[in-house]
Structures are given as structure tokens and as C-alpha cells.
Amino acid sequence: MNAAYLAPAITLFRKDGTLDLESQGKLFDNLIEKGIDGILVEGSSSEFFAMPMEERREMARFAIERVDHRVKLIIGTSSMVASEITEFSNYCLEQGADAVMILPPYYFRFGAEALLQYYDRLAREIHGPIYIYNFPANTGTSIQPETVLQLATMHSNIVGIKDTTVDMSHTRELIKTVKSQIPTFEIYSGYDDNFAHNILAGGDGCIAALSNVVPEVCAAWVKAFRDNDLEGIARGQQAIDRLMDLYTIRDPFLPVLKEACKMRGIAASSTGTFPMPNATVEDDARISALLAHEGIH
Template structure:
């Protein structure tokens, strides 16, 4: 059974807020060497929302050059100004990104007609593949499956969707509504523990942040699916279910993911964008306990 696990890569900074390209390259190489199927940069886990556009372009260019087509690379180009999205998306695609990923407009809630107009305009002006990003916890509303289907029928460059919802109800409906008519349309879950359910329901897998920390665990889970290894699938589910406790160490969870990468020797610093809190000594103890419980060092 086919499946894919993509990593929404964290962005690594020096303590002065500049990009730590040495650690970032180490992270990308570690992900690829440990078997992830693709990398998303400048998604929610990347803190795009607190990065100026010149830094976002710098990060995108570095990611494109470093990943260098070894795996699929998607760049998150979400912004509150549509023209900025178009310009940034085409910049990324021209530089060699495989696709871009775009949230719906946030702050205000928009209905079906506005969402159709929004993505219709973007897709008509962006000359490359687009993934829709549905994250209702952060945008305040969800994108209906029928809207996604309508857009995918109008624009062949709208090729997939990341559905970041804790349950599977909405994702399952997306799979039924959209993939039944456009089988090539890719649907990924945004929470790691929904990976197996997504694949078994007919989706494509997961874009989950735990893979920053334990890419080897996530890629082994994918292999179990590809080899129809039921015991391996069950082990993967149970391991990820326990590792989901990392998300609960503190809120927001990004400092914990970064600190876990630092503790595993992947990142030099866990510095985040202001006002993202730093991980604490108490957090470190919890992180190490969770990782050691799963035999991860």
C-alpha cells in the first residue's frame, strides 16, 4: 500500500534572530538520509507568520538549493496580501520548488464564494503546483470538501491539500468527495497520529511535525505500509501515539520540537521567533524521558 510522510521542517535561528543555515542544512540532510518522502518549509512549524518577507525568500532559496530535488520540496507561501502570495510563489517555483502551499485568508472568516474567488485568482496567476492548507484551529474556519473539488476541477495546478484537523471526519469526507472524482489529488493529514487512518481511508499520508525529531520512526512506519507489514503498521501507530505527548509538553509546541532536535544533536539552538517562549530545563527532562522511553537517543 502506498503512503508518504512529509516533514513540515522547523526553521532554525541563531540567538540574534538570523537564520542558522548550518543547522538547517544538517536538519534537511538528516531528514532525507532517514527516509522522509518530502519537506515542507515555511509552514506553521516553520514560524513563517513571524518572519519578514526578505528572510522568507532567503530561507526558500536556501531550502531549494540544499534539498536539490532529492525529495519533494513544498514552500509555504501564505500571506495576508494576495499579490505577495503570487509573487513569492512564482519566485519559489522559478527557483526550483516542486510546489507551494497556501492557507485561506485568515483574521476574518470567509464563506464558500469568497474562498472560490480567492484560490481561483491565485491559481490563475501562479505558474506551478499548489497545495491548499486547511488549518481551522489557526484560521478560525474550515474549507468545505465541495469547495476543494470545485477548485481542483477548475485548476489542474491545484494538486493536493494538507488537512490539519485532529479528528478524521473532515479528512475522510475530503477523500470521499475529491479523490473519488480526481484520484491523483493528494490529501495529507496534518497530525502524525492520523497517518495510518488517512492511508487506510484512501489518502496519501501525513505532513507531521514529529518527523523533525524522529524521521527514522516515521519512515519505518511508511515502509511497513508499503510492505503490507501489519505488525509494523501497528508498532508505528503505537509509537507515534506515545510520542504525541511531545505536543503536550507546552503550548505552543514549537519550542519543544526545536529543543528535541537540539537534544538529538540536529540543531545548535532552539531559538524561536518573538514572542515564542524558550524551552525550559523542566521541558528538557520531559522530552528526554519521552524519547528514551521509545529507545530514541
């Protein structure tokens, strides 16, 4: 059974807030070596929303060079300025990214007609593959399956969607509506614990953040699907269900993922963009306990 697990890579900073490209490279290499199928940089887990454009370009250049086509590389190019999106997207694609991923406009809520116009314009101006990024909890807008089908029919370079919704009802409708007409359209869930449901419903897998911390668990789960190993699939689901508690230690959860990567020797610092909080000693104890329970060091 086909399945894929992509990592929405966190962005690692030094304590002074500058990019820590040494640690970032270790993160990318670890993800690839442990069997992750692809990497998304500058998604929500990367804190792109608090990074200046020049820093985003620097990260994009570094990711393209370091990943070097070893796995699929998608770069998030979301912005509230359409011309920034098209310019940055075409830059990333020209430099060697495999695709870009774009949120709908946020702050105000937009209906189906506005979203159709939005992605229609972007798809006409961007010269390469585009993934739509649906994240209604953070944007206030949910892109409906019928709109996604319209866009995918209109533009062959709109090739997939990351659907970050807690329950699977919206993702199931996407799979039924879009894949029934365009089977090659890729539909990924945005939460780790929806991975198996996504695959079983006919989707393509997930782009989910626990893979930063436990890529070997995620890759083993994918292998179980590819091998039709029911016991392995169940083990993967149960392990991920327990590890989902990492998301609940702190809100926002990004400092916890960074601290976990630091504990695993990948990150030198768990510093985030201002005003992202730091993980605490109490957080560290809970992270250690969760990882130890899974035999992860």
C-alpha cells in the first residue's frame, strides 16, 4: 500500500536568534537517513510567520543545497502579499525546490469565490508545482473540496494539498471529491495521528511535525503500510498516539519539539522566534518521560 510521511521541518536558531544552519543541516540529514520521504521547510512548524524575507530566502537556499534532491523538498512561500508569494515561489523553484506550499490569505476570512481567484492567480504566475495548505484553525478559512477540485482541474501545477484539520471528515471529502476525478492529486493530513486513517481512506499520508523528533518511528510506520504489516501498522498508531502528548506539554508546542531535538543531539538550542516561549525544566521532564517510554534516547 502506498504511503508517505513528510517532515515539516522546524527552524533551528542560535541563542542570539540567528539561524543555526549547522544544527539545521543535522536535522535534514537525520530525517533523510532515518527514512522520511520528504521535507517541508517554512511551513507552520518553521515559524516562517516571524522570519524576515531575507532570512526565509537564506533558509530556502540552504535547504535546497543540503537536501540536494535526496528526498522531495517543498518550500512554504506563504505571505499576505501576493507579489511576494509569486516572487519567492519562482525563486525557490528556479533554485531547485521540487514544489512550493501556500496558505490561503489569513487575518480576514474569505469565501470560496475569493479563494478560487486567489489560487487561480498564483497558479498562473508560479512556474512549478504548488501544494495548497489548508489550516483553518490558524487562518480562519477552510478551503472546500469543490474549490480544490476546480483549481486542480484548471491548473495542472496545483498538485496536492496539506489538510491540517483535527478530525478526518474534511480530508475524507477531499479524497472522495478530488481523487475520484484526479487520482494523482496528493492529499496529506497535517496531524500525525491521522496518518493511518488518511492512507486507508485513499490519501497519500501526512506532513506532520512529530517526524522532527522521531523520524525512525514514522518511517517504520510507513514501511508497515508498504509491507501490508497489520501488526506493524497497529504498533505505529499506538506509539504515535502516545507521542501526541508532546503537543500538549506547552502551547504553542514548537519549543517542546525543539527541546526534544536538543535532547536527541540534533539541535544546539531550543530558541524560537520572539515571542515564542522557552521550554521549562518541567517541560524537559515530561519530554524525557515520553521519549523514554518509547525507548527513544
